[in-house]
Amino acid sequence: MQINIFLVYVLIHFDVHGSRLEYSYAARHDIPICSLAQRSASNTHLQESYDVIVIGAGAAGSIVSTKLATALDMKILLVEAGIQTGSNDNENITDPALWLNVVHNDTLEWHFTTVAQTALNNRTINLGFAKGTGGSAMHNAMGYVRGGQRWMDAWEMNEGVVNWNSETVIPYFDAVEEILRVVYPANDTQGLVDAIFQAARTAGFPYNPSYNHGPDMLGMANFVMSINDVGTNMTQQAKSMYNRVTSYQKYLQALQPANLQLVTGLQVIGFNFTNDPLPTVDHVELYSEEYQCKHSVAVEKELILSAGTINTPKLLQLSGIGNATYLKSLGIEVVKDLPGVGINLRDDVVVNLVYTTDFVEIESPPASFLSAVLFAVDNSTTQQVPYVDGTGSLTNIEMLFSTGNMIGNSWPSDWQNSLVLSPNIQQCKSTGTVKIENLNPLIAPAIDPAYLSVESDFDRVINSILLSRKLLSQPSFAKWNFREVLPGANYQTRDELIEWIRGNATTGFHYIGTCKMGTDPLAVVNPTDMKVWGVERLRIIDASVAPSSFSANTQSLVYAVAARAADLIVAEYRQKQKLHD
């Protein structure tokens, strides 16, 4: 009888990304608890309880768990759903020039896809999201951009993110960089990077010797990357002299605190509460795909969500925290009505502009992108080349440069000998949502970034294309005789460019904002201690807490937020201890 009931709940479905047959369950409550035999066979050595449980060994979780473990005498569990990366990693993970190979890898990815995007001809967009220790730092392009001091101050001034400003955050950028030792990759040897620098100068942009230090970032600079220059990756595919550097390697692997236990291959599927009198987290449920059963582990002091911008709101919703009306419509018992969970999803938008040449053989870049980046300010709503004087505005176009023969690119072979300009459009006004659509914890939520749903975001993409054309028309590129193949000569007017953008714009991979810090009714996290408003023993520390878009790639911000948040928690426990003594 028990077996029959169990079978009723086991649904068979086809993976949306292929024809792979998978077993899943209607809801997390239906998943059976692992038997003693399964528990010992899984060899995770899970204990009954931990003081602190951190979910996600990604960019943030690696820093938070290691810093807490080294500072506090507590038993800490770090749970990672993906694989453990380490000393015998394949070169795709270690060599930053091969990042696109990981993004396209089946086992190292969550395979998130957006819902159809109205402004992009109803296309769905594949969102990279790495599954394994290191998180998305395991496969990202490693661009390292702080974003200037002004956005940090804007968070406090405009978003109510109390005590998060350039004064409090910059020391944490400094501290993390000291440990990661980010570097400028060498210029290429063909003069292509030199030509880009000259073109920016003749187009009116200043040279910016150090964009990560200073109030704003306007100008042309060498691209700083979160890689080191002692790489030995002389692979057959690429000739990178660099290794990628992640917070997982430099914090967790380097320090390996004895009171920190890492388990991999277990996916957190939700958590349970007592009412004390506020909802208080007391157990976490961990799903073993291998054994198709779940472990339940007690939380003595607190649970920290570092599962990233998509899975953190998903886990909250599955556990009863979110918009009460919506949760009830799915049949979920509401633990805390927090309407801000899963809204305010923000991302940058990218278009890839391809210029081919028959005159010079272009080599692939030494790391992922070339060592050149141009930060521009575009405040116009008309079709004109972006504004280039420094008036203190936040930069909002980050022009990246690579080549068409970068490993993993999928251009037709006759486009591969090319220079690719990829404007990363920042400070976008469009916002979207992450929502679970049913109770099954093993199914991805509906992700709707609503790309380019605000008209002014379109204008910025148009102006970035005009900027690329202006750069490519500068005399320093004369000897290459570049030919524009994307968008191409047929796309000139605003309407024509909009048509092309609808068919080609894609993600900037910089998802943030779905559990924002703040003090307004839509805020999810209290900025003074990272606790979820109205819930005990639950904090969030990852990219989801960023309240608004800023002028940077997101990894450096996540590192600084994680390092500062960990210190806030340590200070809180030390204070409690002092009062107790």
Ligand SMILES: Cc1cc2nc3c(=O)[nH]c(=O)nc-3n(C[C@H](O)[C@H](O)[C@H](O)COP(=O)(O)OP(=O)(O)OC[C@H]3O[C@@H](n4cnc5c(N)ncnc54)[C@H](O)[C@@H]3O)c2cc1C
């Ligand atoms: C393809 C790509 C390229 C990028 N390039 C750059 C770049 O060049 N520069 C830059 O600054 N930023 C870049 N980024 C962004 C940057 O990597 C992210 O902002 C950053 O990694 C986010 O950190 P996080 O800790 O919030 O999430 P992540 O680093 O993604 O970590 C989340 C972790 O949680 C785990 N997890 C999730 N759900 C569960 C669960 N239920 N149970 C257990 N574990 C779970 C995940 O497997 C993952 O390991 C890129 C991102 C992508 C996807």
